[in-house]
Amino acid sequence: MSLQCRIDRALAATPPGRCVWVALSGGLDSSLLLTLTAEACRRHPRPLRALHIHHGLQSGADGFERHCRRLCSRLGVPLFVKPVTVDRAAGQGLEGAARTARYAAFAERVAPGETLWLAQHRNDQAETFLLAALRGSGVRGLAGMAACRDWRARRLERPLLGVARSTLEAEGGRQGLAWVEDPSNDDQSLDRNFLRHAVLPLLASRWPHAGAALSHSAALAGEADALLAELAELDLERLGGDPARLPVGGLEALSDPRRRLLVRYCCDRLGLARPAAQRLETLLAQLGAREGAEVRVAWPGAEARIWRGRLHLLAPPEPLPAGWQAEWDGRSCLSTPLGEVRVSLDRADGAAVRLKVAPRQGGERLRLPGRGRRDLKRLLQELGVPPWERGRLLVVREGDVPVAVIDPVNKAWLAFAEGWVSRRESLE
Ligand SMILES: Nc1ncnc2c1ncn2[C@@H]1O[C@H](COP(=O)(O)OP(=O)(O)OP(=O)(O)O)[C@@H](O)[C@H]1O
Numbered sequence: 001m002s003l004q005c006r007i008d009r010a011l012a013a014t015p016p017g018r019c020v021w022v023a024l025s026g027g028l029d030s031s032l033l034l035t036l037t038a039e040a041c042r043r044h045p046r047p048l049r050a051l052h053i054h055h056g057l058q059s060g061a062d063g064f065e066r067h068c069r070r071l072c073s074r075l076g077v078p079l080f081v082k083p084v085t086v087d088r089a090a091g092q093g094l095e096g097a098a099r100t101a102r103y104a105a106f107a108e109r110v111a112p113g114e115t116l117w118l119a120q121h122r123n124d125q126a127e128t129f130l131l132a133a134l135r136g137s138g139v140r141g142l143a144g145m146a147a148c149r150d151w152r153a154r155r156l157e158r159p160l161l162g163v164a165r166s167t168l169e170a171e172g173g174r175q176g177l178a179w180v181e182d183p184s185n186d187d188q189s190l191d192r193n194f195l196r197h198a199v200l201p202l203l204a205s206r207w208p209h210a211g212a213a214l215s216h217s218a219a220l221a222g223e224a225d226a227l228l229a230e231l232a233e234l235d236l237e238r239l240g241g242d243p244a245r246l247p248v249g250g251l252e253a254l255s256d257p258r259r260r261l262l263v264r265y266c267c268d269r270l271g272l273a274r275p276a277a278q279r280l281e282t283l284l285a286q287l288g289a290r291e292g293a294e295v296r297v298a299w300p301g302a303e304a305r306i307w308r309g310r311l312h313l314l315a316p317p318e319p320l321p322a323g324w325q326a327e328w329d330g331r332s333c334l335s336t337p338l339g340e341v342r343v344s345l346d347r348a349d350g351a352a353v354r355l356k357v358a359p360r361q362g363g364e365r366l367r368l369p370g371r372g373r374r375d376l377k378r379l380l381q382e383l384g385v386p387p388w389e390r391g392r393l394l395v396v397r398e399g400d401v402p403v404a405v406i407d408p409v410n411k412a413w414l415a416f417a418e419g420w421v422s423r424r425e426s427l428e
Contacts, residue, residue: 029119143222232265273301
């Protein structure tokens with residue numbers, strides 16, 4: 001199939017009428033992808049735009065932008081240039097930080113429902129596969145880049161993923177295409193460039209189809225990964241279906257690999273980072289912890305707790321700033337550091353109130369309707385409020401007397417003292 005035909009087909013498969021964006025770096029691959037897509041759009045008109053991210057990292061960065069402008073004006077495609085600031089201190093290395101900034105810019109420019117095309121090709125996929133294998137990745141990593149996937153309500157597609165770089169070079173030459181070479185692509189101190197320039201040519205000298213074979217293995221790994229997700233979903237359903245609260249007994253009944261798979265799958269479902277292998281082992285070793293032990297295993301961006309026979313997966317709870325407190329009339333929207341809560345709190349007799357809201361300090365007691373004075377700590381235990389949520393609860397006081405307790409994150413009342421009611425229970 002010719003390259004043009006491949007792009008025509010990919011375009012025909014995207015939802016009609018919706019804008020297609022091409023991520024244009026100015027290199028051969030994305031310059032050619034845009035050229036072919038513009039040609040396809042001439043024959044089957046639809047909105048097409050190009051997006052260039054100006055990282056400002058190299059002295060030649062303005063040259064990339066100039067090239068993109070020239071190409072887009074020749075093709076008659078509207079170009080959007082987005083300057084970004086790359087946060088070098090983010091601990092991801094320069095390449096990783098540039099990638100993070102680039103994707104944030106993609107999400108800003110490309111609207112939900114629209115499609116973004118990237119120009120990675122088969123050789124890029126083979127490199128990604130080898131990099132994952134050298135990190136010791138499982139099937140998820142070995143699967144490399146997806147040819148298409150949903151990403152933050154947008155569609156990300158790589159129509160050239162099955163095409164060899166040599167085919168793109170030949171087509172670029174045939175069309176007399178101009179492009180800009182990124183000098184950093186030659187820097188062999190970077191792992192990917194070392195594979196590209198030193199390792200893959202050596203492999204191909206012995207196995208001419210090395211690139212195709214490696215990217216085929218990536219596709220097979222992708223399929224295996226999808227099957228494993230189906231298995232994990234079945235296990236999750238059998239264990240109650242809530243990825244944030246897995247029953248420890250049910251987990252213990254699974255084989256070790258299935259248990260690991262399920263925890264990683266639940267992290268994905270919850271949008272949490274997966275634990276690294278060692279952290280996951282540490283966590284699973286704690287499943288048998290004695291009743292009442294407070295187990296917490298954390299990793300960047302997420303943590304797990306074992307409490308009352310369940311494994312809880314969560315984002316690290318945001319603490320309330322020390323010393324925060326607010327006055328409240330019981331009527332207006334309650335603005336807290338953890339979000340706004342639209343609630344009301346009234347005296348049952350309708351009298352006007354002047355209230356103070358502050359984090360729980362410990363030792364509070366509440367006079368509950370029909371139950372007398374109760375220790376708040378005991379009450380929270382009875383209500384099943386997990387210990388990590390207790391630190392962010394807010395106690396509403398009249399004078400020094402606690403009259404209600406609210407969870408500002410789940411936007412829920414937990415208790416009212418006798419003589420107090422909320423007339424607006426719908427909280428949002
Ligand atoms: N600065 C950028 N602006 C817009 N899109 C970009 C930018 N850098 C990369 N991309 C997109 O991401 C894809 C992969 O990036 P990568 O860095 O591997 O490619 P490249 O070698 O810079 O460029 P090309 O793929 O065009 O030769 C590119 O093909 C392009 O679609």
